[in-house]
Amino acid sequence: MYTFDQYLKLSREAKSLATRYGCACLKAHLGALSAYDMKKKLLTDAEKMKYGADWLNKSSRFYNKKEQGEPIVRRQVVEDIDRRVQPLFSLTSLLCHPLWQLIDNPTPTKQSITEALSNLPHSYVQMLFKEADAVGLVKRKKLSRQAIWKIHASADIHALACLIAFCLESPPTKNDRLDLAQLSAIQYLIKLSIISVFSTVAEDFYILLNQNFSATLVAKHDRLYSDVWPYRAPDDSHIMLPMRIINNYHVNIAGTINVYKKLYQKAIQRGFVNKADVNEQTFYNFICHTEIQQLSNILYQDGPIPDNFRDLKHLIFERTLLRK
Incomplete structure (x- = not known):
């Protein structure tokens, strides 16, 4: 996982997507219906007794702004949220996810793509890499059928990051053939946009992805x-x-x-x-x-x-x- 400082260094557009998605996941995890409800569910019973409804209404504006994409600039705020909902949820891991770093680099290299993939959860790293005594992790040249099936059958942003990385590192296809890596990725994005809270950012994510990489693809x-x-x-x-x-x-x-x-x-x-x-x-x-x-x-x-x-x-x- 990347660090909070690296989240802060993302472009305005990528940082906005990460923040919106993180808040959408938090909202869904809490079962909240609004920013007000989200704030209320994060309070302890003692805090609910201490603070009145007016204070709660005003303080929930923070979550309203974050749902709209305003970045969270203080690490302590994220750590406090995670402390209140852990171990079942981590806003930090969502804001610092490799997906945002991957799509925010318009000139990706083999090294930058490998670095992003190596920061995915352990189960994905095991599928994508193998251990080499001299150099550490080495990316597998070919994935097993089981690994490919697992990626396509999943419904999370870890797999989406994998599929986008495959597109960025894939060699040019012949003009008379479909680009199967690209086709798999767009179909996965559509699925994820329907069955998960990724729907809150899907269209803007797709736009940013093409703004950053369509020129690279044309060159290929x-x-x-x-x-x-x-x-x-x-x-x-x-x-x-x-x-x-x-x-x-x-x-x-x-x-x-x-x-x-x-x-x-x-x-x-x-x-x-x-x-x-x-x-x-x-x-x-x-x-x-x-x-x-x-x-x-x-x-x-x-x-x-x-x-x-x-x-x-x-x-x-x-x-x-x-x-x-």
Whole structure:
């Protein structure tokens, strides 16, 4: 994990994202509905007796400002919050997370990317690195299938940092091939934006990411292939789905998030999945932008549909081959 001083040295935009996300996580952890409620839940019983409602209302303005992205400049404030909610929560670890350092460096190097990844939680470091007696941690040249599956099946900013790092360090792809690292990263970002509090910063995060790195990507690719994927919705509206997390097209991801949500609701309506968090995440993991048109057509068709993901994938594959 990076230090609080390094959080303070982030750019204004990255620091704002980190602060907003940290406050959103704190709010969710406390089960608070507002900044006032957040402040109240952090007080001890003795403090609640000591301070009146007027003081509480005024002091909660601090959290209002932080939710809007105003940085926390005093380490003692963060330490006090962590002391009140530990060991189950750490605002420090969220503000100082490697993700913010990674996206705040418009000219990343192999060393800077490796440093960011080496500051991830221990379980991720074990997946990404191996121990070498002479030099310490050495990045693995190839990840195991199990490690790749774990990253994609998760729903946290640790995995998002990994996927973005893979994009930044990946070699140029041929013009006739999809960039699978980029596609995996954008699909993961969409999923995370729906099922977690990352939704509070997702769109601004995507904008900052492209502001910082799209120029680098252009330098790596002579001609970007398939920045977007056309999708025709059931109401005949046309939506362009992003195929890269970093691209030249700068698609508004709000439209794509809405497509995912509508497909999930339709899957519930058709009885394909039950309304449960685990089913929602599994469904979003299943979505692939190159197959999303056939998935939509099947869910909205009259008549029976498959009742499991394996058969649904097989039907999508058949229809893709037949261009039905």
